[in-house]
Amino acid sequence: MEENEYILLILKHLNKETSPAEQAGLQQWLDTDPSNRREYQAVEKIWHDSSQILADRQFDKEAAWKKLGETLTFPDLSQPQVSHQPEMSPQTWLSPPSDHRRPSPSDRRRPSVLGARPISALSGFRQKWLAAASILLLLGVGGWWYYSEKIIGSRKVILAKDGPRHIPLPDGSFVDLRKGAVLTYKEPFNEDRKVELKGEAFFLLATRPSGPFSIRTAHAIIEQMGTSLLVKGLPASDEVIVTTGKVKFTDRDDPTSIRIVHAGENMILAEERFTSSRKKDPNFMSWKTGVLDFRDEPLQSAAAAVGDFFGLPVFISPDPGGEMGKIKVNARFDHQPLEQVLEELRLTTGLDIRQRKDTLVFTIK
């Protein structure tokens, strides 16, 4: 056998890519002559030693892991794991809004409420989300590399780990990140003024003649035409609420799908469809202001706002008489802890309201 031939065969063997016939051929060659065996050993040694020699440089893995921990939010494994099994039977959990009534946009942007579903539906929801993510992955691979090409090595990642964070940007703009939100931009913050957002944030944008500020989320690109806006870049949907000025809201999956959102308006992009609610949610910036203000607010949406504010799912017990539907909430909370808020709600609504594990449960007495 020629040198080229047996080296290819040995390599295939080392890579576990030989066919049975090739394997037999290799064996035969090895048995023909002891020098063949030595040759095999020499090639094998080079093959294995090369791996070691190439990966010779030692990098500080511990330090790198620590650095990752400072940027990312990891689950706290020191705490006993919270069981996802609800205490009540699954049937009593809040049905998806579509069962009761048309989902209002304010429901759609409250993941804590949407998340409060029977456990089976919840895992189904998760699965769907994962499926959607992998489809996005297939479509998005090229795009991601294209984008990372521009920001690699010099990007700044800001995470609001423990609570809301107020961040001045180099161009004079300000961003308020809600807890858990991640903002990424290229440093130095160049004339493009492009940021990436995951989660919820309020932007107060500086006007620059050099060009608009743009915010990229998982699904959308939002470009500045005015000055301040709130963006919620959630896994399933994006929402923009403009307080002053106006913005251009573009579906990343379909760049021809564009909405201009003006001051005082909101717009939601979910499943590639834009929707807008006429009624303004007075508490859309509670996480930033620390204030929850309810005036004749239906119990359902008030409960959802409280849950959203404290990051807790909400469960409303079955209400055959429809009594809860009639309850309106009038209250104002200013930087008050959860227990105080619940206490006041109990007093004003006459409901039994308590926190069970990580869920707020509302029940008729």
Place this chain on the structure above:
Amino acid sequence: MNTPESHLYRQFKAVFDTYYNSLCNYAFTFIKNAESSEDIVQDLFIKIWEDRRELLMENTIRYYLFTAVRNNSISWLRQEKKFVLVEWTEREEAYAETADAMGSGFRHGSPAGSVQEPLTVADYRGLLEKGIGSLPPKCREVFELSRFSHMTYKEIASSMGISVKTVENQLGKALRILRSFLRGNGVYLAWALINFFLYLVGVGPNLVFY
């Protein structure tokens, strides 16, 4: 069922532990700068945890990691304008064949045209390292990716955008070159040992040690 979050976290840590050093070393082959290599790998792990957690549970993670490091390293170099991507040309193929045919004589010149001091290292590892350093660029790239990642021919082919046959041929070529390189230097070593022996017995000329 485990809580998916903590399960993912453990998987993330395991993937990090397994691949961190190899990935940094792999990035280093392009970047030649330890800090930037680590930045690239750090960015990649951030990206995975933030956006691509589903990848952690898939057996293609190795393919994904090395391909991303490769692409991002090349992008980094382009951005730094330190590098022009080596094109796969017939000229290079021909060059590789010639270099190959030169056998042991190969050690006297480097294909990259860089200055290489004469070989005096009587050390197998050192020799192998020099041998790898003197592989033709594309051949070396395929070889290095294979040795760092332990990917299959098919994965390497897909990662680099070349055919499976090319991967196989380039790996074969790398091994042939390294084999003959070591063989050639083996002769050289034998010669050096004989000289040393002659020196010990006091026959060698001009071999006064002090």
